[in-house]
Structures are given as structure tokens and as C-alpha cells.
Amino acid sequence: MATRQKIALVTGANRGLGLEIARQLGKRQMTVLLGARNAAAGEAAAAGLVAEGIDASAILLDITDGASVSTAVQTVTEKFGYLDILVNNAGILPKLTEEGSPSQASPQLLLDYLQTNFLAQVSVTQVFLPLLKHSTAGRIVNMSSSIGSVTIASEPLHQNGPKPPRLPYAASKAALNMFTVLLAKELRPEGIKVNSADPGLTQTDAGGPNAPYTVEQGARPAVWLACLDDDGPTGCFFTHVDEHVVNNPW
Numbered sequence: 001m002a003t004r005q006k007i008a009l010v011t012g013a014n015r016g017l018g019l020e021i022a023r024q025l026g027k028r029q030m031t032v033l034l035g036a037r038n039a040a041a042g043e044a045a046a047a048g049l050v051a052e053g054i055d056a057s058a059i060l061l062d063i064t065d066g067a068s069v070s071t072a073v074q075t076v077t078e079k080f081g082y083l084d085i086l087v088n089n090a091g092i093l094p095k096l097t098e099e100g101s102p103s104q105a106s107p108q109l110l111l112d113y114l115q116t117n118f119l120a121q122v123s124v125t126q127v128f129l130p131l132l133k134h135s136t137a138g139r140i141v142n143m144s145s146s147i148g149s150v151t152i153a154s155e156p157l158h159q160n161g162p163k164p165p166r167l168p169y170a171a172s173k174a175a176l177n178m179f180t181v182l183l184a185k186e187l188r189p190e191g192i193k194v195n196s197a198d199p200g201l202t203q204t205d206a207g208g209p210n211a212p213y214t215v216e217q218g219a220r221p222a223v224w225l226a227c228l229d230d231d232g233p234t235g236c237f238f239t240h241v242d243e244h245v246v247n248n249p250w
């Protein structure tokens with residue numbers, strides 16, 4: 001029996017980690033859909049991957065805009081009728097200047113981060129879930145961060161260290177991690193795996209040029225989780241050390 005073409009959707013794939021995740025999935029012979037809220041940026045990114053021999057196309061998708069999400073799911077339904085992989089990558093990252101200490105965190109900033117990095121991830125996943133249920137091996141990857149790890153934030157090094165606290169971003173990623181765990185439990189009987197990926201501090205527009213990891217390295221945990229076989233983990237949190245994907249503490 002002929003195997004069906006794998007379809008992967010990566011949100012926020014016009015640049016940074018999302019683009020690299022799409023590239024690496026495309027190099028594994030998948031059809032990749034590059035979600036982008038800016039049509040021109042999405043088309044340009046997809047054209048770049050096509051030039052590399054990848055089966056890529058752009059899809060207009062602003063994850064915080066319900067109408068945009070509905071149109072995107074309609075497009076994927078009409079074109080393919082199923083989805084194998086959803087990488088919830090799009091997100092907003094903190095500018096150090098805009099985050100005060102937790103006791104000073106602005107309610108508006110908290111709302112903004114929760115809106116994009118948590119609520120929108122939940123909404124996008126809910127809307128695409130019927131298509132993932134039509135896959136024979138659905139995989140959902142939530143792009144998280146070690147900054148969302150309560151365990152790491154509680155370590156003495158971080159408690160007493162020089163890093164400024166980042167409550168809005170940290171809380172949004174911690175909430176996303178909870179979504180990962182609870183959704184994984186719900187979808188386990190259906191064979192859909194849900195995991196969180198931590199890329200580490202990566203050289204993107206957000207991570208900056210001096211970050212320790214290249215985009216190729218930062219994309220590794222998400223790509224590994226997107227390609228898990230049937231006996232792979234679900235409801236877990238992974239990062240990378242050297243060449244290896246390893247568990248991250250919650």
C-alpha cells in the first residue's frame with residue numbers, strides 16, 4: 001500500500017526557528033506549510049525552501065486572529081483533508097527593557113504574552129485537531145522555553161543570579177507546558193503525541209547573534225518530536241545537549 005504524503009504545518013515559519021524547523025521537516029520529504037501572518041514574508045520564505053528542493057508553501061495564519069485561523073484550517077481541509085504535524089512555534093519573546101520585576105509586571109504585558117504564547121496556541125491546536133485526528137500518527141509540538149520551567153526558575157543559580165526576571169514570558173511558557181501535559185493525556189488513546197520543545201538560546205532575531213546555538217541546533221528538539229515513531233514519548237519536555245535530545249525539567 002502506498003504511504004500517504006506527510007503534511008506538516010509550522011506556525012511563525014517565515015523566519016527564525018520556525019523557518020528552520022520547516023526546512024528540516026521538508027528535507028525529510030514532508031510537505032511543509034509555512035504559517036505566516038504576513039503574506040509576502042510567508043511567500044518569500046516558502047520560495048526559499050522550494051529553491052532548496054523542498055515541497056513548501058505559505059499559508060496566511062495570524063495565530064491571534066480567529067478569522068485567520070479559521071481560513072487557514074479551511075484551506076488545509078480543502079487541499080489535503082488531514083494534517084500529520086502541527087508545530088506551534090509562533091510566539092513573542094521578551095525585550096529586556098519591557099519587563100520589570102515580578103512585583104512590577106504590567107497586567108497588559110502579562111495579557112499580551114498569555115494571549116499569543118498560550119491562548120492562541122490552545123485555539124490553533126483546537127481548531128486543527130480534527131485534521132490531526134485524520135492522520136495515522138498525529139504529532140503536536142509546542143515551542144516552549146527553559147524560562148517556562150518552574151524547576152529551573154527555582155534553582156539557586158536562577159534565584160540569586162544576575163538575570164532579570166521575566167514573569168510575562170515565563171508564565172506564558174509555563175502555561176503552555178501545562179497544556180502539553182494535559183492534552184497529551186487526553187489524546188494518548190488516539191495515538192496523537194503532544195510534547196514541548198525547548199530550543200535553548202538560539203541565534204534568531206529574538207535570541208540575538210551572540211546566542212550559543214545556531215538555528216540548526218535550536219530546531220533539533222522540535223524536529224525530533226515532530227518525527228517521533230509510535231513508541232516515542234508523549235506529554236514530555238525536551239531540549240538538547242551536544243548532539244542529543246534530552247529531557248528538560250518542568
Ligand SMILES: NC(=O)c1ccc[n+]([C@@H]2O[C@H](COP(=O)([O-])OP(=O)(O)OC[C@H]3O[C@@H](n4cnc5c(N)ncnc54)[C@H](OP(=O)(O)O)[C@@H]3O)[C@@H](O)[C@H]2O)c1
Nearest residue numbers: 012016017037062063089090091145201202204205206207
Ligand atoms: N530564539 C530563542 O532563543 C528561543 C529560546 C526559547 C524558546 N524560543 C521559542 O521559539 C519560538 C520561535 O522563536 P524565534 O527565536 O524564532 O522568534 P522570532 O525570530 O522572533 O520569530 C517569531 C516568529 O513568530 C511569528 N509570530 C509572532 N506572533 C505571531 C502571530 N500572532 N501570528 C503568527 N505568527 C506570529 C513571527 O512573525 P513576524 O515575522 O510576522 O513577526 C515570526 O515568524 C518562540 O515560540 C519562542 O518563544 C526561542
